[in-house]
Amino acid sequence: MQTNDLIKTRILIIGSNGMLGQRLTEFYSDCSNCQLLCVSAEEKSFFDNVEYRTLDITNKNSVREVMLDFFPDYVINTAAFTNVDKSETEKEAAWKINVNGVENISLYSWTIDAHLIHISSDYIFDGKNGPYTEEDKPCPIGYYGRTKLASENAIRTSGVRFTIVRTNVLYGPAKFGRPDFVKWVFNSLREGRQINIVTDQINNPTYIDDLVNALHKIIEFKKEGIYNIGGEEILSRYDFTLRIADFFKLDKSLIVPIKTKELNQPAPRPLKSGLITLKAETELGYRATDFEETFALIKKELNISENNL
Numbered sequence: 484m485q486t487n488d489l490i491k492t493r494i495l496i497i498g499s500n501g502m503l504g505q506r507l508t509e510f511y512s513d514c515s516n517c518q519l520l521c522v523s524a525e526e527k528s529f530f531d532n533v534e535y536r537t538l539d540i541t542n543k544n545s546v547r548e549v550m551l552d553f554f555p556d557y558v559i560n561t562a563a564f565t566n567v568d569k570s571e572t573e574k575e576a577a578w579k580i581n582v583n584g585v586e587n588i589s590l591y592s593w594t595i596d597a598h599l600i601h602i603s604s605d606y607i608f609d610g611k612n613g614p615y616t617e618e619d620k621p622c623p624i625g626y627y628g629r630t631k632l633a634s635e636n637a638i639r640t641s642g643v644r645f646t647i648v649r650t651n652v653l654y655g656p657a658k659f660g661r662p663d664f665v666k667w668v669f670n671s672l673r674e675g676r677q678i679n680i681v682t683d684q685i686n687n688p689t690y691i692d693d694l695v696n697a698l699h700k701i702i703e704f705k706k707e708g709i710y711n712i713g714g715e716e717i718l719s720r721y722d723f724t725l726r727i728a729d730f731f732k733l734d735k736s737l738i739v740p741i742k743t744k745e746l747n748q749p750a751p752r753p754l755k756s757g758l759i760t761l762k763a764e765t766e767l768g769y770r771a772t773d774f775e776e777t778f779a780l781i782k783k784e785l786n787i788s789e790n791n792l
């Protein structure tokens with residue numbers, strides 16, 4: 484360890500190979516005042532230039548070992564069982580990761596007095612009366628939402644210094660793993676595939692890098708409590724899809740409006756949802772990037788030229 488490493492902020496990113504974890508890793512790997520350790524379930528990191536360890540957050544001893552070895556100032560937990568439909572049929576696995584895993588992280592963050600920043604979801608609400616503030620009463624309607632609410636409660640009762648960041652529909656240029664919604668719409672329409680999009684799910688999709696910047700502000704301003712982070716506009720998924728198609732000059736006639744119940748999905752969805760970000764705007768200086776600007780950033784990052792549109 485070099486002497487200036489002692490004054491660096493030590494940041495542990497858990498779930499660093501996930502969609503959000505990747506962008507956070509890229510952001511902090513450029514930070515000269517930070518000492519970074521990335522951990523995730525997989526054997527290897529997607530990035531060669533970062534210190535990485537495999538960690539299963541459901542293994543209490545492994546979580547303890549990583550925490551006591553690295554002694555982070557901040558722990559950012561992005562790891563989760565995120566498949567909403569599978570959470571209905573694989574309840575035990577979803578609970579183990581989303582609740583017991585978070586209990587392990589909270590316990591050892593508390594033990595070493597690290598500040599835990601945890602990502603939660605608008606799925607803790609029933610979607611009857613959104614958009615929601617940080618003060619609104621949670622009432623999940625599906626098992627995934629129940630596990631995310633239980634994860635929040637586990638943190639709040641653990642005694643750890645914490646910030647819970649609730650977000651919804653993440654999109655952005657994560658390079659590895661499953662495509663985000665924007666990329667999926669782009670690929671489907673470009674290949675001439677018809678897509679069925681719901682008109683009755685309303686929320687404010689969140690550009691991943693806006694969330695990454697907000698997480699950084701939380702660290703910079705040492706903010707604790709609960710913060711909502713969401714996109715600039717609250718709209719239906721159908722309208723969001725039209726905006727994507729407009730921007731990338733794709734065939735909008737391939738976008739078929741449908742209702743959520745026609746999809747017959749195993750998990751119910753909160754319909755009238757979305758997150759009000761006034762608190763983050765006031766206390767963190769948060770400002771969501773305009774949708775079209777985010778599409779332009781994605782286009783640039785993914786090297787999408789006019790020729791292959």
Ligand SMILES: NC(=O)c1ccc[n+]([C@@H]2O[C@H](COP(=O)([O-])OP(=O)(O)OC[C@H]3O[C@@H](n4cnc5c(N)ncnc54)[C@H](OP(=O)(O)O)[C@@H]3O)[C@@H](O)[C@H]2O)c1
Nearest residue numbers: 498500501502503524539540562563565602604650652653
């Ligand atoms: N994506 C969204 O639209 C959205 C919306 C609202 C809230 N959120 C929340 O935001 C956070 C990040 O979401 P995301 O979309 O980035 O999720 P993601 O892409 O599914 O990434 C989650 C990461 O956690 C890892 N993981 C799963 N189980 C683990 C375990 N036992 N130990 C260690 N790592 C484990 C996953 O590895 P494997 O892939 O190998 O399982 C994956 O790399 C989550 O808390 C999610 O609930 C996401």
